Amino acid sequence: MRAAPTLLALVLAAAFGGFAATAMRDVLQQPAQAEPAAPATVRTLAALPTAVDGQPLPSLAPMLQRVTPSVVSVHTKQRVRVNTPFGNDPFFRRMFGIPEERIAESLGSGVIVDAAQGYILTNHHVIEGADDVSITLSDGRTLTAEFIGSDPDTDVALMKIPSERLSAIPLADASALQPGDFVVAVGNPFGFSQTVTSGIVSAVGRSNVPGVGFQNFIQTDASINPGNSGGALVNLRGELVGINTASFNTRGSMAGNIGLGFAIPIDLARNVMQQLLDTGEVRRGTLGVDTQTVDARIAEGLGLPATTRGAVVTRVYGGGAQSGLRTGDVVTAANGQRIDSSDALRNFQGLQPLDSAVTLDVLRNGENTRVTTRLRALPRDGASYDARLTGATFADLPEALRRQNPRARGVLVERVAADSRAYRSGLREGDLIVAANSGEFRDLAGFRDTVVEEPRQLVLQVSRRGRIGNLIME
Structure with a gap:
């Protein structure tokens, strides 16, 4: 398994998860107030339904007997180099008994979603940087997992194990999920395998969680604690509605769950x-556009009511002209989903399948209009941008970094082929291109637009391991 670039590791290592994040700091706590005595009333409390699809369900046990064999423990091992004040001097390492590396181990959860092929879904942060991953099934078998791939920006990873005597969870239609629906979380919190907690769906479509990538979370009050990451969230039919990912606590993850999963x-x-x-x-x-969140000042400048909210288009790139958007347009909704900010529009784009149709509700010159367009992929090979970038492969910054630092801008160098033109000019894997003499840009779309006319000289300002320098691309 290839280790992620240093930048990705630094940005994403503590992003969130079963080893939980604690980014919510401002909590309002109202002191209890004495109230005048009132006549006794009967309080209505939420209760599990007595039947599902017309079938009596006095207990969750029958459903869990089908579900729990599909939830697995994920054990990871990572070889970590041990640094010393004496550098790599072998004499001092022997003198003080300092090993060159140590093994860091962690524990998470996973869900078998295809028994015939042995596919397991888990979180990217559960297996990120791991050198070895093993899976322990509910029957006690431990198997070595094969890494298929992962997506850091949605925190989803896919693994494969030998498909022998496996049980998979049927997948639900998550779009039918509503606040108030009962759900059950199954995982391995703190190493306690096959732990089951229950609760309700508190909200769907959550996208304002700090420090996380593209978001469309199911929020639940079912307890999700360290080790639950990658486990199953199921409905009362035993269908998989979600992959447990994060819990938040103002006092830290070790304080326990407070109903924010x-x-x-x-x-x-x-x-x-x-x-x-x-x-x-x-x-x-x-x-293919840059946008900015509309506030009262911007609304006034556009001649719109001060209460207007949305994402105003500030720049349309060459390829973005195909979107049908114009500078000054205010996007207020996308596919019927309300857009209140620039971040909301970016989040929406990041969650849509490639080349999917999108219908945008737009305020143009104060009038409501509707724009139908498609999301188009950007090429990532340097040769399609400028011949001097041949051999390099680019990507946008991790979305978690953008959320942590709204001013973050630039393009990540994912790979550089050895002895390629880009490599000979000094570009390296993991570099962050933060500026160029070809023009200003925030992301990959902007970077491509600035070099489309192939400037006579191309100078890139690069951040590498905390140091910034200039590279002249030959």
Whole structure:
């Protein structure tokens, strides 16, 4: 398994998950207030239904007997180099008994979604950087897992194990899920295998979780604790509705669950899985525009009411002209989903399948109009941008980094072929291109637009391991 670039590891290592994030700091707590005595009333409490599809269900046990064999423990091992004040001097290592490396181990969960092929879904952060991954089934068997692929921006990873005597969970239609529906989380929190917790769906379509990539989370109050990452969130029919991903606690993950758990909808996870199986990677489309969140000041400048919310188009790139959008357009909804900010529009784009049709509700010159377009993929090979970039492969910054730092801008160098033209000019894997003499840009679409006319001299400003320098591309 190839280790992720250093930048990705630094950005994503603590992004979130079963080893949980704690990014919500501002919590309002109202003190209890005494109230005048009132006549006794009967309080209505939520209760499990007595039947599902007309069948009595006095207990969750029958459903769990079908589900739990499909939830597995994921053990990872990573070889970590041990640094010392004496560098790599073998004499001092022997003198003080300092090993050159240590083995870091972690534990998460996974879900068998295809018994015939042995496919298991889990979280990217569960297996990120691992050198060895093993799967322990509910019957006690431990098997070595084969890594198929992963998508850091949605935190979905796909593995494969030998398909012998496996049981898979049927997949639900997550779009039918509603707040108030009962759900059950199954996983291995703190190493306690096959732990089951229950609750309700608190919300769907959550996309304002700090420090996480593209988001469309199911929020639940079913307890999700460290080790639950990658486990199953199921409905009362035993169908998989989501992959448990994150829990949040203002006092830290070790304080326990406080009813703020998040899961990736299975429809999204299934789409990522299919792309990984088809092409080995996840590709995303773009509208080819830059946008800015509309506030009262911008609304006034556009001659719109101060209460207007949306994403105003500030720049249309060459390829973006095909989108039908114009500078000054305010996007207020996409496929019927309300768009209140630039981040919301970017998040929407990142969750759509490549080349999917998109209908945008737009305010243009103060009038409502509708634009129908498609999300188009950007080429990522440097040769299609400029011959001097031949051999390099580019990508947008991780979405988690953009959410942590809204001012983050640039293009990530994913790979550079040895002895290629880009390599001979000094470009290396993991470099972050933050500026260029060809023009300003925020992301890959902007970078491509600036070099489309092939400037006479191309100078890239590159950040590498915290140091910034200039490279003249020959």
